Amino acid sequence: MTTTETERATTTATYVGKPVDRVDGRAKVTGEARFAAEHHYPDLAHAALVHAAVARGRITAIDTAAARAVPGVIDVLTHENAPAMKPPPKFSPLDLSTIVSATSVNYLATDEVHWNGQPVAVVVAETPETARHAAALVRPAYQELPAVLDFAAEEPNAVPQKGNLLQESEADKGDAEAALKAAPVAVDLRFTTPPYHHNALEPHATTAVWDGDLLTVHEGTQNIAWLRGHLAARFGVPERSVRVLSPYVGGGFGGKAMVWAGTLLAVLAARAVDRPVRLALSRAAVYHTVGGRTPSTQRVALGADTDGRLTAIVHTSVSRTGRIGGMPEPVTAATRHLYAAPNIRLRQHLVQLDLLANTPMRAPGEAIGTFAVESAMDELAWELGLDPVELRLRNEPERNPVDGKRFSRRLLREAYALGAERFGWRDRDPRAGAMRDGRWLVGMGVATAYHPAFVLPANVSVRLGADGRVVVRCGLQEMGMGAATVQAQIAADELGVPLESVRVEYGDSTLPGAPGAAGSTQTASIAAGVVAACDKLKRTVRRLGRGAPGTYAEILARAGRDHVTVEVKANMPVFMVRTLLERRRLVKAACGVHFCEVRVDRDTGEIRVSRWLGVFDVGRIVNAKTAASQLRGGIVMGLGMALSEETLVDPRTGRIMNPSLADYHVPVHADVPRIDVHYLDEPDPTMPLGLVGIGEVGITGVAAAVANAVRHATGVRVLDLPITLDKVLPS
Template sequence: MTTTAERTTGAEKYVGQPVDRRDGRAKVTGEARFAAEHPYPGLAHAALVPAAIARGRITAIDTAAARAVPGVIEVLTHENAAPMKPPRAFTPLDLSTFVSATSVNYLATDEVHWNGQPVAVVVAETPQAAGYAATLVRPAYQELPAVVDFAAEEPNAVPQKGNLLQEATADKGDALAALAAAPVKVDLRFTTPPYHHNAIEPHATTAVWDGDRLTVHESTQNIAWLRKHLAQRFEVPERNVRVLSPYVGGGFGGKAMVWAGTLLAVLAARAVGRPVRLALSRAAVYRTVGGRTPSTQRVALGADADGRLTAIVHTSVSRTGRVGGMPEPITSATRHLYAAPNIHLRQHLVQLDLVSNTAMRAPGEAIGTFALESAVDELAWQLGLDPIELRMRNEPERDPVDGKRFTRRLVREAYALGAERFGWSGREPRAGAMRDGRWLVGMGVATAYHPSMVLAASATVRLDAAGRVVVRCGMQEMGMGATTVQAQIAADELGVPLSSVRVEYGDSDLPDSPGAGGSMQTASVAAAVLAACDKLKRSVLALARRAPGSPLRGQRISRVVARDGGLFHGAAGETYAAILARAGREHVTAEVKANMPVLLARTLLERRRWVKAACGAHFCEVRVDADTGEVRVSRWLGVFDVGRVINAKTAASQLRGGIVMGLGMALAEETLVDPRTGRIVNPGLADYHVPVHADVPRIDVHYLDEPDPRMPLGLVGIGEVSIAGVAAAVANAVRHATGKRVLDLPITLDKVL
């Protein structure tokens, strides 16, 4: 891995600057084409028919009325659809198997596994005809007993198994005995509901077959692994599949896996011999694409009279689907945040007959920190301590569970800066003591935490004789400025103007990139871009050194600096244009290929030695109507330790976005599942409430900009850390304003009154 200390570079001119996003103009002018906006001759449209039961078998399916609708081309069911190859089970030896959202082989079986599972696909000349005809398909079912009520099934939870990348348990000392003996303790039960992603762009696929060659325009967070998955499911060579995804209108984890809509669009296009577009409605997204698991959590803390923790107990129950799902690392942050001699962590699972749950921004940490940071705040109340002071007294020097070293950890600095900027010293310690007219005013804090990791990425960098640079990598751009930051990195590494760097991305024909998830993409691609730039500079220097009279003869790469469009040793040097012209070269290209087994092994070795993470401190002020219980967030400040910041503008935007999403989690969002039928009853933005502008105050964000020495360019990852701790900060502010501890999200009027 290329670290800050090892790389060769020129003077940094663009890294750290607030550079405008390169795709901004295309998106605001409508020039950017998303997955459902690519025209093709003869384009047909598809719509899904959802199952109306949670578990059972289809005994008959009447498609006559649907086929009679003008414009209908085909109705595919398990009775007439060509079977796909079943998905492969997950194996760490091939991480692309991770993207199988469910084990269901759609339309190759009469089995129904959840309420909403697609049981037929209608293909028509227009989306209106397809959508209407889909309502006329009449399946008949033999229902089987189904388990869909999470609360009722909680007592049957079983221990969750860990894996190479995610621990599910931890034991240090005897936490239960220490808890029982502690002079001061809290022991609380928390619940969080299911949540759904609500990206501006719903999931959409445009699929085109040309013989055994497939082109797919897709809203995906994982281009390379989607390509592998489609090749496997449709039994064509991987080189015959091309996935195009230059613009993705939000994902938050929901577009990281391969869901039914994508597969059935490709299946339908092959069946009818025409390009097919399948754009999911909001309701179809909720019913065929998984969201975040609900959870119940117990957090029990024991402390001495001075506030030193003696015991931490954190256990959880979450769910997966019977046909798939991603267990959430709910206790992940608890492993790392507080020093205690006795720690007991356990995660448990139940399997339900519901659509598989999946990753959602900061999976595990977002809901786990709600419980942990609320419990820490409640312990501060029990002790009569300032909640920041309690945290500082228990800030660890090394990882609390296994003693590993932190690559860097600036939690103290984040709280110190935040307290000063927020005016924390003006907080009246007593609950309910601060008022503004009818509003009770409260202030709360919470810690943010998200681990950092790097996966293998490939990249090529080409430099031509005119000094123009092209960076090529099949990465995903979901609006976070991914291509902009890689252009900034390349410009600085090669010492060329930012305007001369072009980034090609969003295409599976380009060098492979890991998916955009886990706050890993920027660091992973940056490592490849840094290595490719270094390789390119070495190649250019080799050309210069072979030229008679070159001022760079005899120089080693460690002695030269890339600047002013060339390589220089002090004042002596040459431009790239001059070097390439003398060598008779039109361009020089450097390529770095990902070696996933090697990097995965290196990543696992790093995890044994170091703890790498982004962290931060949230400061929240709320106003609570004393009569109605209405909660309004009136001020917010977040201070973050996110390593080196590449783009000041996009970084701040990402941090604010996570906080807004956390406010929705705290105060509004909740997927409602009928405990009798397993049907989602609020599948859309009319009934699933997300924050709007009126709900969001001015959000001030600051970052410490301290590089992590064990990460490429010192960057850590920004996209997910800022949602972690948000819900707890709101709950803690409500506790300060009202004296009421809300343990169950969302924080609604009835829970405050």
């Protein structure tokens, strides 16, 4: 970072850091904002999917006569009559749009069935009701083939997970197993986490329109640019012929990062019937065609001396992918960075099942990995008779524990000190089950939050008019986090104009390309582009003014210029080289601490989270309001992970048994206490504007904080999520 950038990251700003209302807030609450399934076209048709009822096999016949006979049905597409679609491209580092291939299946191009729920037909009709009714009348017949479906049964067959340049899968420092055996105090625990599913407010939907070889797609996506490239490759048209419009995305959490069957089949159907087609998935169809988080088993073993200094850390995991695709989760990733120990052993293993490919879900790897390691740290504190906060502070590293790299900035000690004071940790009775309120057993728990920080290249253009109005153009994704708002704040400060004078154009593939909204990278990545574009614009205007005083708009007016537009374009090869070199010497991350209070009914086992405090070291805060909302949202999602959420997969058939919000229980208002969020607001000098991503760190450590509070309240260590009442009641 240059001296100018360092000064900018530490000076007082006019808008950056303030709790500014979202610029799209009014449009959303009034219904003016239109999402993917709300765009109307003349002659619009509607599509519905037919899902396979077997886990693996071949379609021997498919009877569509009854469906075709329904009035209003336009066509029924199957592998027997669907237009050809190119197969998914193999991954290439030279074409990053290949990353978003959710599965290797070429839908409706084969009679093969790869998972229970795979789309095997698409009904296109005049109304959505007609399409759904006719889809229920399609009758496929199958030759079933043997399928591997039981994660627990396949665990012994797991194979080592391969690493890559950006994600390591194992680590060895010293001899952790020997040190564990020699440790005066040790814990050795086995944890399990179930599958989870994203449940965004907006289910997946696509509106596809062909005009010759020109394709327009309205889609709620987390990556506009890569979706555009993927559609161009699959349908054999130039990328310039595809336009993706995604100005509003009703939540994603990773579930809208990949290209799933519904998107491709909507585009295929529109081409087949030569009409605009909308395919809006039901909740059940989302579960059956969009992957979720992998289940996991984990072993965490910790050895320590009698003073609580760690001598050994062992963390191993088994997770799954689908035989037709899926992204391995870095389950042990956070453990590489959390605690100092002379001996560390980390391993990740995989099994492949005949299920739908899994996919990233908020803080993939870190969310479930921190549940295990932070629960084990708490259990070690019980074994030592040591305060859980003190145990963590005694093992807080000065450098990255595995490889000795320098931290770009790490203020966990400060976060723990502030959190303990604000939460009233000193009032905690250290004995299990000693704190009571009537029939309620009261417990307090604590856990560390951690998520790595990344930046990706972004293209941005900025236009300044002589009237003082500014237009920032970037194809970024707005999933509800306030992305456009914070970039407007940054541009307003950089150019010294009122916030209401800044308009951000986004959500369109015709705009300068942006990275996806994933990995907590978008805000920092776009901010770097906005700052660079504003700097370039200011230099351009100053040259026009030849040193004359005045605002940038006044200089333009005097120069007789209506406006000035500049654009910055990222150099991907240079960026990748710089990133890899930096990763060799620095570790960047958002981190924090969760303090949790629970109440457990001593007779029924009912668990209620009664208080929550999170303190985070997440760099500079651009918008105090949206930042707090993001962190609270992550915590709420973590509460669901801890207490209620799990996807139930029948190990005999591979069928998801609870594909709805009636049976898959996300937290509701009654489940969520007041959540107090604090952040240190200390800039990271190595990040754009000193800011670090906050979208995912909030969920990490949450499940462990709840489990640790339950342990304090009841004396029961729950190792298997979710923490249901049967697990805390005496047997």
